Amino acid sequence: MSPNNELETPKRPYTPIMTRQQNVNFRLQERDLEILKVVNRYRYLRTNQIKRLVFPENRSIQSTRKRLKYLFHNGFLGRINPFVAPGAGQPDTAYFLEKSGAELIAQHFPDEEVKVYGKSGKVRYQFLSHALELSEFRMYLEIALSGHERIELGRFVADFEVKSHLQNATGHKRYKLWHELQHPISRQSFVVYPDGLFILKGKGSFEGVQKLFFLEVDRGTEGGNAKLKGTHQKG
Template sequence: DDFSVTASCRAEDSPGCIGCVSRSTFSLAEICKFSQSLGSLFLCVRTKTLSVVEGYFRFRIIRRANAMNLTERDYCILSKVVTYYVLSRQQIQHLCFPSDKTGRVTRRRLQVLVSSGLLNRHRAEVIYPNSSPAGSVYYPSPKGIELLAEHTGDECLLLTPTQPPIAHHVAHWFAVSDTHIKLAAAIASQERVILEGFINEWDIVNKDAKEPENRFRLYTLLTDSPKLVCAPDAAFMLTVPVKSDDSTVTFSKVFYLEEDRSTSGANQVAASKCKGYAALAENNFHVKHFPATNVQAFTVLCIAPNARRREALRKAFKGKVGSELWRFASADELAAETFLHEPLWYPVTGEAMPLVKPEAVQ
């Protein structure tokens, strides 16, 4: 094959670079000997999907990963961080190393990924809930998502956000991830209710756009003047087959997530959130986020840190526009076993109800 790559190399480059010479030329056949997984990458280069320079730098990432002998659990870490965006060491240990009682194996593999640039780590300047005093925050890196995209063949992973979380919002993001983990475990523990996608607040739909309403999947600009936006912490859709006398009907409903950390007064939260969601419902904009939904209404799930805060929020939301869309729960009552079918979700007025009625899926 006449295809070749010409690349520059600096003397200070790491040992994983292609060669320590001022300029080197490599034939496609020579490069492909490094890894069979490079086939799809160079197909992209040859078909102009990637530029030669982009292909070269992705090749360097893959070659360094091969040299480090990454394990499947290393790829598990990268995958989980991409899925949840922000995770603590304890959360990663729970997801990928459940038998690692001391955390030594988890810390060692995390250090390998951080040192190689495949994972970002932000050292916490404050003590976060469920974290050790020296706790750290882990989030995706550009190198890590490029390697994971090549490993899985999923180019959509390249849209994963890699910006560091704002320091004073980290506890909030830990809580969002914790809720997502519980939901995923609840779905995995049964077979009837299906989770049809989970969108985080910072998930990107157009990486070249600068306006947030065009860049991010969930951020919705409702009116320009006065400015009214709706920016949920996350969103997901549940598909439930409901049996009737002689048939089964499938319903797919959208849920938005608001994670409350008691950082603002309950009345302030109600005033700032209700109008946006009410306008979102009035215009049926939830269909833009999940086009497959066949339920006209959506539900906003507000999770408070404890029952006392939950009741304060219910009182504050009473009488507000769109308050019928909301359900409130306490984080300390939610678990994988109770998330779907236990009556833990309170409307503004009335008794608690389950997210999915157990009799509907039996």
């Protein structure tokens, strides 16, 4: 399929969160493919985040919304509204990759690793907020390192990406990366795992140097006891 070809609206059910319109025709552009690629890489992205990553030169967000509208109504992207407190205004819509979008990426970019998560459109608000915070950190990290003379991002792996490979496992075996801790008083053992990990690699005279970092996203909404309940307890 050429980026300049007319696309027919796919016959597929809409995501229950927001209804799709029928027969919304558009011409696929290179920027549309870039949007699909970046959403594939992040899993969940807000409209404003997509603008920062794909349309950084645009002052207005209208062109971003226009392309996202076309991609959504033609079934390439799904969308969902994150939770906002009453009176806080309209939420910034979040987008995720649909199967048709994944197929389009595979068609145009055979070497691209495509990731489709079956329940992306039926996600709890708490998980979505967490995933979007991960995307926010990753976005700023990528922007900060873009064009950096000495450092580049070697790899970024979010927690849901790690766990997706081990869905049939239980306990701490669900995670590829984990560390066992022991409470100093109760002597109970707990397994903790990171929200994400990333590798920074050196460039130029620093080539061959790399550092691994573990990421914990703390939105300030949980106390210590709540975090402790989120670990895997042993014994």
